[in-house]
Amino acid sequence: MLDAWQYLIAHPEKLAGWTLEHLWIIFVAIVIAVVLGVVIGVYISGRGKEHVADTILYLAEVAMTIPSMAIFGLLMLLLSSVGLKAIGFLPAVIALIIYGQLPILRNTYTALQGVDPAMIEAGRGMGMTEKQLLFKVRLPLAISVIMAGVRNAIVLIIGIAAIAAMIGAGGLGVPIFRGLRNARLDLIILGGVSVSILALLVDNFMGWVEWWVTPRGLKER
Amino acid sequence: MIKLDMVTKVYPDGTEAVKNVSFEIGQGELCVLLGPSGCGKTTTMKMINRLIPITGGTIYIDGVDTAKMDENALRRDIGYAIQQIGLFPNMTVGRNIETVPELKGWPENKRRQRGEELLKLMGMDSGEFIGKYPRELSGGQSQRVGVARALGGDPPILLMDEPFGAIDPITRVRLQDEFLKIQQTLKKTIIFVTHDIYEAIKLGDRIALMKEGELVQYDTPADLLYNPKNEFVENFVGADRALKGLQLIRVKDVVKASPPTVKSGEKTEIVRERMERAGINWLAVVNGDGNFLGGVGKADLGKGDSVGDVMSPSAETATANTVLNEVFSLMLSHGLDNLPIVDKDNRLQGVISFDTIRKALVELTQRGKTG
Ligand SMILES: Nc1ncnc2c1ncn2[C@@H]1O[C@H](COP(=O)(O)OP(=O)(O)O)[C@@H](O)[C@H]1O
Ligand SMILES: [Mg+2]
Numbered sequence: 001m002l003d004a005w006q007y008l009i010a011h012p013e014k015l016a017g018w019t020l021e022h023l024w025i026i027f028v029a030i031v032i033a034v035v036l037g038v039v040i041g042v043y044i045s046g047r048g049k050e051h052v053a054d055t056i057l058y059l060a061e062v063a064m065t066i067p068s069m070a071i072f073g074l075l076m077l078l079l080s081s082v083g084l085k086a087i088g089f090l091p092a093v094i095a096l097i098i099y100g101q102l103p104i105l106r107n108t109y110t111a112l113q114g115v116d117p118a119m120i121e122a123g124r125g126m127g128m129t130e131k132q133l134l135f136k137v138r139l140p141l142a143i144s145v146i147m148a149g150v151r152n153a154i155v156l157i158i159g160i161a162a163i164a165a166m167i168g169a170g171g172l173g174v175p176i177f178r179g180l181r182n183a184r185l186d187l188i189i190l191g192g193v194s195v196s197i198l199a200l201l202v203d204n205f206m207g208w209v210e211w212w213v214t215p216r217g218l219k220e221r
Numbered sequence: 222m223i224k225l226d227m228v229t230k231v232y233p234d235g236t237e238a239v240k241n242v243s244f245e246i247g248q249g250e251l252c253v254l255l256g257p258s259g260c261g262k263t264t265t266m267k268m269i270n271r272l273i274p275i276t277g278g279t280i281y282i283d284g285v286d287t288a289k290m291d292e293n294a295l296r297r298d299i300g301y302a303i304q305q306i307g308l309f310p311n312m313t314v315g316r317n318i319e320t321v322p323e324l325k326g327w328p329e330n331k332r333r334q335r336g337e338e339l340l341k342l343m344g345m346d347s348g349e350f351i352g353k354y355p356r357e358l359s360g361g362q363s364q365r366v367g368v369a370r371a372l373g374g375d376p377p378i379l380l381m382d383e384p385f386g387a388i389d390p391i392t393r394v395r396l397q398d399e400f401l402k403i404q405q406t407l408k409k410t411i412i413f414v415t416h417d418i419y420e421a422i423k424l425g426d427r428i429a430l431m432k433e434g435e436l437v438q439y440d441t442p443a444d445l446l447y448n449p450k451n452e453f454v455e456n457f458v459g460a461d462r463a464l465k466g467l468q469l470i471r472v473k474d475v476v477k478a479s480p481p482t483v484k485s486g487e488k489t490e491i492v493r494e495r496m497e498r499a500g501i502n503w504l505a506v507v508n509g510d511g512n513f514l515g516g517v518g519k520a521d522l523g524k525g526d527s528v529g530d531v532m533s534p535s536a537e538t539a540t541a542n543t544v545l546n547e548v549f550s551l552m553l554s555h556g557l558d559n560l561p562i563v564d565k566d567n568r569l570q571g572v573i574s575f576d577t578i579r580k581a582l583v584e585l586t587q588r589g590k591t592g
Contacts, residue, residue, distance in 0.1 A: 122307035125272055125380075126321050126370075127296035140311040215311035217354030 003186035004193070014175075019194060022171035025089065025161050026202075029096035030154055037101055037153075038146065041108025042134065053109060060102040068163050071095045076167065092161065092169030099160050100153035107149025111142030144214040151206035158199045162191065172198070222248050222283055223269065223378065223410060229277030230264050230434075238264040240434040241278070246427070249408040253415060253425035257457075261434040262414045263304070266380050269412060270299045282378070297321055300371035300379040300409070304386060306363050308355040314340070314366050315351035321374030339369040342403060361392040368400070372407075379411045385420070397423055398542070418458060422446070422468040423544065430454060442469055447586055466585045467546035467578070472539055472562050475581045476571035482507045485514055485529035489522040496522075503559050505572055506532045513538065513561050513569040538563045541570060545578055 008015055044053035066074075075094055080086035115138050123133045139146075165173025172195050179187030211219070223246040230239040239261045246252040254262040267273040269280055271292045280287045287295060300321075308317050315336045316323075322332040337347040343365040355363060364385060371379055385393045385400075401424060404411065415421055421428050422442040429439045438450040446462045446469075449455040458465065483492050483504045496502060502519035506528055515534035525531040538561045539548050552560050552575065562571040 116305075116307070118303060118305035118307035119309060121272065122301070122303050122309070123320075125270060125296060125301035125303060126373075127293040127324055128320075129293055132324065137309055137311075141309075217310045217312065217356065 004189040007186050007190055015190065015194065018170065018172045018174050018191075019198065021169075022158075022161055022173075022195075022198065025092055025096065025164065025169060025171055026154065026158055029093045029157060029161075030100060030150070032093070033097045033100035033104055033153060033157075034150055036097065037104030037149070038108050041105050041146075042112065042139075045109050045112035057102075057106060057109065060105050063098050064102045068095065068099070068160050069166075071098065072164070072167050087168040089169050091167055092164035095164065096157040096161060100157050103149040103152035103156065104146070105149075107152075108142065108146050111145035112138055114145070115141045140215050141218070144210055144218065147206070147210040147213055151203065151210060154206060155199050155203050158202060159195060162195050222246065222281075223412070224281040224284075225265075225269075225278070226281065227278035228265065228268060228275060228280060230261070230268060230273065231276045238434055239268070242431075242434075242436045243278075244429055244436060244439045246410055246412065248410055250426045251404060251411040251413060251424055253413045253421040253428045254431060255415060255418065255421040255425075255428050256431035256437075258416055260431040262416070262431060263382055265431070266382060266412055266414050269378075270296050270301060270380060272296075293324075297325055297374055298376050298378065300374070300376040302367050302371040302379070302381045302384045304382040304384075304414075306367040306384075306387070308358075308363060308366060308370070310355050312354075313351065314353050314355070314358070317355070317366060318370045318373050320370060321376075325374055335373065335375075339372055340366075342372075343369045344399060345369075360388045361396065364388055364392075364396060372409075377410060379409045381411065382414045383416070384413075386415075393420075394547075400424070402542075418465065419468060422465055430457060432457075443585060463582060463586060464546065464549075466582060467549055468544050469585065470545045470581050471541070472543050472545070472548060472571075472573060473541035475545070475577050476541075476562055476573050478571070480505055480569065480572040482569060483517065483528050484508070485527070485532065487528045489526060489528060489531060492517070492528055493519065493522045505559075505561050505569055507569050511568045513563050513567055516559065516561070535561065537561075538567075539573070540564065545581060548573055549578055 040056060043049070044056055072091060072095055075091040076086040079091055084090060119137055119141065120133065123137045128136065161169075161171055162173035162176060165171055165177050172191050174191070175187040176191035179185065179189075179191065225245070226243050228239060228242045229237075231237050242261075242265060254265055256262055264273055268275045269287070271287060275288065282295075309320075312320075315333070318336045318339055319332040322335055327335070336351055340347040340350055345362065345365060350358075350362070350366075355366070358366065364387075368381070368384060371381065385396050388396070397420065413424060422445075425442055427439060428442055428445050430437045430445065432453055438445060438454050440448070443466065445454065446458055446466050449458060449462075455462075481499065481501075481504060483495075483506055485506050485508060492504065496504065496519050504517055506514045506517055508514055515532045517528055517532040521531045521533070535557075537551055537555050537557060539551065541562060541564070543562075548560055551557070559572050559574050561569055562573060564570055
C-alpha cells in the first residue's frame with residue numbers, strides 16, 4: 001500500500017496518462033453505446049415489435065455472459081480477418097460497446113414500454129405524429145430510467161476497460177498487468193484502487209446527470 | 222355536424238363492439254353516449270377521431286367522410302378529453318393546454334394567451350396555475366385542466382370520455398354545472414360518454430342509449446324518460462324515472478313571480494294578520510336592499526315582537542340555475558317546506574315549494590306522454 005503511494009508520488013504523470021487513456025476509451029465507447037442502445041431501444045418499443053424486442057434483448061443478454069477474454073479474442077480474429085487493426089483501441093472500444101448495450105437497451109425498452117398508455121392515447125388523440133409523440137411525450141417520460149441504464153453501463157465498462165490493457169489499449173489496466181507480470185504489488189494496487197475510485201466518481205457524476213435530465217414535473221426534488 | 226352511418230367495429234379478436242350504429246349530431250349539440258359498461262360507447266367515440274379504425278360504415282363530419290381526411294389534421298380539430306385525464310406530467314399546466322396550439326403552429330404569444338384564457342374559463346387563476354405541474358393539482362383541478370386542454374385548439378367538436386368520472390360526487394356536480402355554463406357560451410358540438418344516467422339527463426341535448434354494441438334509443442332526455450322505446454330503456458332509466466326528470470328542470474323554468482316578503486323590522490302582529498289573510502304560513506325575510514336574511518314561520522310569530530327576533534336565519538338557498546332534483550334533495554335533507562332562490566349577490570329572487578316541484582313534474586310527464 002505504502003509502496004503504491006510512493007510510486008504515485010514519484011510518477012504522478014504516469015497515473016494521469018493511464019487515467020486519461022482509460023477515460024477516453026470509456027467515453028468513446030459509451031457515446032456510441034448510448035446512441036446505438038437508445039436507437040435500437042426506441043425501435044423495438046414500437047407497435048407490433050414484441051418479437052423483435054424479445055430476440056434482441058435475448059442476444060444482448062447472451063453477449064453479457066461471454067467472458068471478456070473471449071470477446072477480445074474473438075474481436076481480434078474478426079478484425080484481422082477483415083484487415084483491420086486487431087489490437088489496441090478499436091477492439092477495446094467495440095468490446096465495451098457490446099458490454100454496455102444490455103443495461104442501456106433494457107432500460108430504454110422497459111422505460112418506453114412503461115409509459116402510461118393514457119399519455120400516449122392523449123398525445124395521439126390530440127393529433128401528435130409518432131415522432132412528436134416520441135420526442136414530446138415518450139422520451140421525456142422515459143429519460144430518467146434510460147439515464148439510470150447509462151449509469152449502470154458506464155460503471156460496468158470502467159471495470160472491463162482495465163482488462164483491455166491486455167490487448168494493448170492502454171488505460172489503468174496497464175499498471176495492473178505490468179504488476180502481475182513483474183510481481184510488483186504496488187503497481188497492482190495502484191491500478192486497482194484507481195479503477196475503483198474512478199468508477200465511484202463517475203457513478204456520482206452520473207447520478208447528478210440523471211437528476212439533471214429528469215423533467216421538472218417528474219423530479220422527486 | 223357529425224353523422225354516423227351504419228358504423229360497425231369488429232375487433233381483431235372477433236369482438237363485435239359496435240353494430241350498425243347510425244345517428245346524427247347537430248351543430249352545437251351535446252350528445253351523450255350512454256349505456257352499461259362494455260356496450261361500445263368508448264369504441265364508438267374513438268372511431269370518430271379514428272383512434273380506433275372503423276371496420277364498417279362511414280362517419281361524416283360536415284358531409285366529409287372522415288376516412289378520407291388526414292388523421293392528424295382531423296384530430297387537431299377535434300378536442301379530446303380521455304377518461305384517465307392523461308395530463309403530461311413532464312409539462313406545466315400551461316404547456317399541457319397549449320399542446321394542440323403548438324402542434325398547429327400558433328405563434329407563442331397567441332398560445333400563451335389561449336392558455337390563460339382557458340384557465341380563466343375553467344375558473345382557475347392563470348397566474349397561479351399556468352406554471353404548475355400536474356402532480357401539484359387536486360383531482361378536480363386536473364379534470365378542469367384536462368377539459369381546458371381539449372379546448373386548446375378551439376376545436377368545433379369535442380369528444381369527452383367520462384371526463385368527470387374519477388372525482389368525488391360534490392366536485393363532479395360542480396364541474397357539471399360549470400361545464401354546462403361554459404357550453405352555453407361556446408356551443409361546441411360535443412360527444413360525451415358516460416354510464417351515469419343522472420349525468421346524461423343533466424347534460425345531454427340528446428342521449429344515445431346503447432346496449433351490446435347496438436343503438437337502442439336516440440332521443441331527448443325527456444323522451445328517453447317518458448317515452449322509453451322498450452323494456453331495456455325502461456329498466457335502464459329506472460323505476461324512479463319520474464324523479465330523474467327533476468334533473469331536466471331548472472329553478473328559473475318554474476319560479477317566475479317575485480315572492481311576498483317581510484322586512485326584519487316589521488311587527489310580528491301585523492305579519493300574522495298578513496299571513497292569515499293570504500292563507501300562507503311562511504314568509505321570506507329581507508333587508509332594505511332586498512338581500513335574503515332568513516325565513517319566518519307562522520308558529521314562530523308568538524315568540525317575539527319584531528320579525529328580526531323570531532326569524533330563523535337560513536343558510537340553504539338555491540339559484541335560478543339549480544336543477545330541481547338538487548332543490549328537492551336540499552329541502553328534504555334540511556326539512557324545509559320552502560327554499561329561497563337568490564342571485565349571486567344574495568338578493569331574493571323567489572321561493573320554491575314542494576307544490577311548485579310537483580306541478581312541474583306533472584307537466585313534464587304529460588309532455589313526454591303526448592310528444
Ligand atoms: N382492443 C380491444 N380488443 C378486443 N375487444 C375490445 C377492445 N376494446 C374493447 N373491446 C370490447 O369491446 C366492447 C366495447 O368496449 P368499450 O367500447 O370500451 O365499451 P364502453 O366504453 O361502453 O364500456 C367490450 O366488450 C370490450 O371488452
Ligand atoms: Mg368506456
